[in-house]
Amino acid sequence: MFDVSAAQAAVARTTSLSGRRKIQRKEASDVDDLVADFGFLAVNATARDFHGFTKEMSFARLVLSTSSVEEMPRFSSNTLPPRELGRELVQQCLQEMFALYPVLTDTAIFGSLDAVYQQTGYITASHRWDVRLSFAIALVSRSRSKGDHLYRDAVRHASSALKDAEAVILPGSIASLQAILLLVLYSMLDPSHFNSWYLIGVASRVMADLGLHQDPAEELRVKESHIMLRRRMFSCVYTLDRAISLAYVRAFSFSDDSVNVAVIPDPATHPSFVSWYNNPAEDLSSTADTSASQLLGLRQIQSNWYQKAFQSSREALTEPWPNRSSALNAMQSWAKALPKSTPNPLKHLFLSEMFFSNVLVLSPPQNAGLLCSYGKAVLFDNAVRYSEVTLSMCDTSHSYNFCTSLDILRSRWVGEALLNILADSPTAIYKTLHPPPPPLFAGSVAPPPLRRRGFLETIDEAIKTINRIDQILDTLEIRFGYPANYNTFKSKSASTVERLYSKRQHPYSHGMLQADELAFNRPQNEHVVGGSVPDWSSRSSVRINPPIRYSLAIRRQAESESEVCGPFKDKKTPDDHQKESIVDTSDMDRLD
Numbered sequence: 226m227f228d229v230s231a232a233q234a235a236v237a238r239t240t241s242l243s244g245r246r247k248i249q250r251k252e253a254s255d256v257d258d259l260v261a262d263f264g265f266l267a268v269n270a271t272a273r274d275f276h277g278f279t280k281e282m283s284f285a286r287l288v289l290s291t292s293s294v295e296e297m298p299r300f301s302s303n304t305l306p307p308r309e310l311g312r313e314l315v316q317q318c319l320q321e322m323f324a325l326y327p328v329l330t331d332t333a334i335f336g337s338l339d340a341v342y343q344q345t346g347y348i349t350a351s352h353r354w355d356v357r358l359s360f361a362i363a364l365v366s367r368s369r370s371k372g373d374h375l376y377r378d379a380v381r382h383a384s385s386a387l388k389d390a391e392a393v394i395l396p397g398s399i400a401s402l403q404a405i406l407l408l409v410l411y412s413m414l415d416p417s418h419f420n421s422w423y424l425i426g427v428a429s430r431v432m433a434d435l436g437l438h439q440d441p442a443e444e445l446r447v448k449e450s451h452i453m454l455r456r457r458m459f460s461c462v463y464t465l466d467r468a469i470s471l472a473y474v475r476a477f478s479f480s481d482d483s484v485n486v487a488v489i490p491d492p493a494t495h496p497s498f499v500s501w502y503n504n505p506a507e508d509l510s511s512t513a514d515t516s517a518s519q520l521l522g523l524r525q526i527q528s529n530w531y532q533k534a535f536q537s538s539r540e541a542l543t544e545p546w547p548n549r550s551s552a553l554n555a556m557q558s559w560a561k562a563l564p565k566s567t568p569n570p571l572k573h574l575f576l577s578e579m580f581f582s583n584v585l586v587l588s589p590p591q592n593a594g595l596l597c598s599y600g601k602a603v604l605f606d607n608a609v610r611y612s613e614v615t616l617s618m619c620d621t622s623h624s625y626n627f628c629t630s631l632d633i634l635r636s637r638w639v640g641e642a643l644l645n646i647l648a649d650s651p652t653a654i655y656k657t658l659h660p661p662p663p664p665l666f667a668g669s670v671a672p673p674p675l676r677r678r679g680f681l682e683t684i685d686e687a688i689k690t691i692n693r694i695d696q697i698l699d700t701l702e703i704r705f706g707y708p709a710n711y712n713t714f715k716s717k718s719a720s721t722v723e724r725l726y727s728k729r730q731h732p733y734s735h736g737m738l739q740a741d742e743l744a745f746n747r748p749q750n751e752h753v754v755g756g757s758v759p760d761w762s763s764r765s766s767v768r769i770n771p772p773i774r775y776s777l778a779i780r781r782q783a784e785s786e787s788e789v790c791g792p793f794k795d796k797k798t799p800d801d802h803q804k805e806s807i808v809d810t811s812d813m814d815r816l817d
Contacts, residue, residue, distance in 0.1 A: 357386035429478030580611035
C-alpha cells in the first residue's frame with residue numbers, strides 16, 4: 226500500500242534541500258557584491274574560505290573588491306623589461322620606498338628578481354608578485370602625469386601581478402602580509418585603482434591575527450631572526466596605518482594600548498640607533514635602517530597626540546594648549562635629532578610631515594574654536610613652512626619621487642586650516658603686534674617661538690602660502706588625480722586672496738592697522754617672540770606669484786601697481802622656477 230506520509234516527507238526533504246541551496250546561492254551572491262563592509266572580515270578572517278563558498282568568494286577577492294576604486298585594465302602583453310632596467314627599478318625601490326617601509330629586504334627582492342629572469346629554478350607566485358609590484362612602484366613614482374608612458378607601464382605590471390593574487394593574498398602567514406603591504410605601497414601612488422585606507426585596514430587585521438602586535442613570550446624560545454622579522458613587519462603596518470589615517474583624518478586600525486612590541490630608543494638620545502630593524506642575516510643598508518627608524522619615531526609621537534585629540538572618549542579640555550604645546554615640542558625635538566647625513570629628499574619629506582602634523586595638532590575639528598590667538602599665529606607659521614618644503618619637493622625631481630597621493634590630502638588640510646584662521650581671526654594674524662604667549666601650567670612646556678613680521682610682510686606671506694599650496698595641489702592633481710581636492714581649495718581660497726590684496730593696498734580702510742604700525746620694518750636680524758629661530762629657509766628666493774585662478778582684472782591691477790606689488794612683475798618661465806630653491810637646504814641640518 227502506498228505510504229502517503231513517507232512520500233510527503235521525501236518531497237519536504239527535497240524542497241528543504243532545494244531551499245537551502247537557494248539560500249546558499251543568495252548568500253554567496255550577496256558576499257560577491259560586498260564592496261565596502263570591512264567588518265565582514267571579523268567574521269572569520271583567518272579561515273581559508275567563508276562558510277564553504279570557496280568558488281564564489283575568497284580572501285583575495287574580498288580584499289580586492291573592498292579596496293578597488295576602478296577595475297584594473299587587461300593587457301595583451303605583459304613582457305618583462307630588460308634585466309638591467311629591472312635591476313635599476315628594484316634598486317630604486319630599495320633606496321626610496323623600502324628605505325621608509327622595509328617590507329622586503331634587498332636579499333629577498335633580488336632573489337625573486339633572479340628567479341623570475343632566469344626561469345630555470347623554482348619560481349613561485351610570490352616571486353612574480355614581488356617583482357611585478359616593485360616594478361610598478363618604481364615606475365609610478367617616476368611618473369609626472371597620470372596617463373603618461375611610465376604610469377601605463379606601472380599599471381601593466383600591477384595588472385600582471387594581480388593574476389597571482391589568489392595564491393599570495395591568503396590570511397595566516399607573514400608572506401601574505403608582505404604581499405598586502407606591497408599593494409598598500411602601490412595604492413598610495415595609484416589612488417585611481419586602489420583605496421589605501423581599506424588596504425591598510427586589511428593589513429592591520431592580518432597583522433593582529435598573526436599576533437605581530439605582541440612580542441612572543443621569552444619561554445617560547447623563538448629565533449632572534451624570526452622575532453626581528455615580526456617586529457619589522459609590525460613596524461611597516463604601524464607606520465603605514467598612522468600615515469594613512471592621519472592624512473584621511475580617520476581612526477587608527479588599532480590603538481597603541483593594544484601593542485606590546487619592543488620599541489626603539491628615543492631618537493633624541495640615540496640618533497644613530499639602527500639595529501632595531503637590523504636582522505644580521507639580511508643586508509639592509511644603514512641609510513634604510515636609519516630612515517625607517519626615524520620615521521617610526523615620528524609616527525609614535527603622532528599616534529600619541531592624535532589618539533588624545535581625535536579618538537579619546539574624554540570630555541573636551543577647557544584649556545587644550547598644554548597638550549598641544551607638548552606635542553609640538555616633541556616633534557621639534559624629533560626634527561632636531563635627524564642625522565645630518567640624511568639625504569635632502571628624505572629631509573624634505575620628514576619636515577613636510579612634521580609641519581603638517583603641527584598644523585593638525587593645532588586644528589582638530591572638535592575643538593578648533595578653543596585655539597588661542599598665539600596658537601593661531603603658530604599655525605600660520607607652520608602652514609608657511611609646510612608650503613615651502615612641500616613645494617620644494619614638487620620642484621625637485623628626486624624629491625618628487627617621494628610624493629604620494631597622501632600629500633594631496635595633507636596639503637588640502639593645511640590650506641583649509643590656513644584659510645580658516647585668516648577668515649576667523651584677522652587681528653591675530655595681520656597685526657604687527659604679536660599676541661602674548663599663553664600662560665604656563667604645571668608640567669607644561671614653553672610655547673614655540675613666533676616669527677616677527679610686519680603687516681605688509683604678513684599679508685605677502687599669506688598670499689604666497691596660499692599660492693604655493695595651490696601650486697602643490699595643481700601639480701599633484703596632474704600626477705595622481707583627485708581633482709575634487711584642488712577644485713574645492715580653489716573655490717574656498719579665491720575670496721580670501723581677494724581680501725588679502727585689498728587689505729594690502731588699503732591697510733587703513735579695514736581697521737586692521739594703526740598709523741604707527743605701517744611704519745614698522747623688520748630689522749635684518751629677525752626678531753622672535755619667545756626665543757631665537759634661525760632663518761633656515763631662504764625667504765629671499767620666495768616671490769609672490771598671482772595664483773592662476775584669480776580674475777584677470779585683479780591680476781592686472783596687482784601688476785600695474787609696482788610700488789605695492791612689484792614682485793608680481795617678475796615673470797619667470799617654468800625652467801627658471803625649477804632653478805629656484807624654495808627651501809635653503811644648507812640650513813636645514815638644524816631646526817632650532
